[in-house]
Amino acid sequence: METVLTQISQSIDTLTSWILLNPSTTQAIWLGGRRKLAKIDILKISSLFLHITFSTCVRNLGVMLDPELTFSHRINLVARKCYSAAPASVDFPFYTASLI
Numbered sequence: 540m541e542t543v544l545t546q547i548s549q550s551i552d553t554l555t556s557w558i559l560l561n562p563s564t565t566q567a568i569w570l571g572g573r574r575k576l577a578k579i580d581i582l583k584i585s586s587l588f589l590h591i592t593f594s595t596c597v598r599n600l601g602v603m604l605d606p607e608l609t610f611s612h613r614i615n616l617v618a619r620k621c622y623s624a625a626p627a628s629v630d631f632p633f634y635t636a637s638l639i
Contacts, residue, residue, distance in 0.1 A: 544587060551588065562590045566597045569606055576606050 569579055585593050596605050596612050603612040
């Protein structure tokens, strides 16, 4: 794991020499299955990469991504918008990504 973190750090340093990263808008997310994500020590990684904010949900080109790529945040947002836009006379169940 230490080797991977060193490689990531070197890659970020190389990237920042090419382009200017805005620390207030730069976010990172770890992608993987539940078992793989459970093994990652986010606090340790965050301490190594102080200029990057690690998040559990990030927006990229308008799409909300979560670590397992379930798109549950996006599905819940769209469902809430549909539910709030529907006339009060319409009665339908409110489905969320957790129910699908």
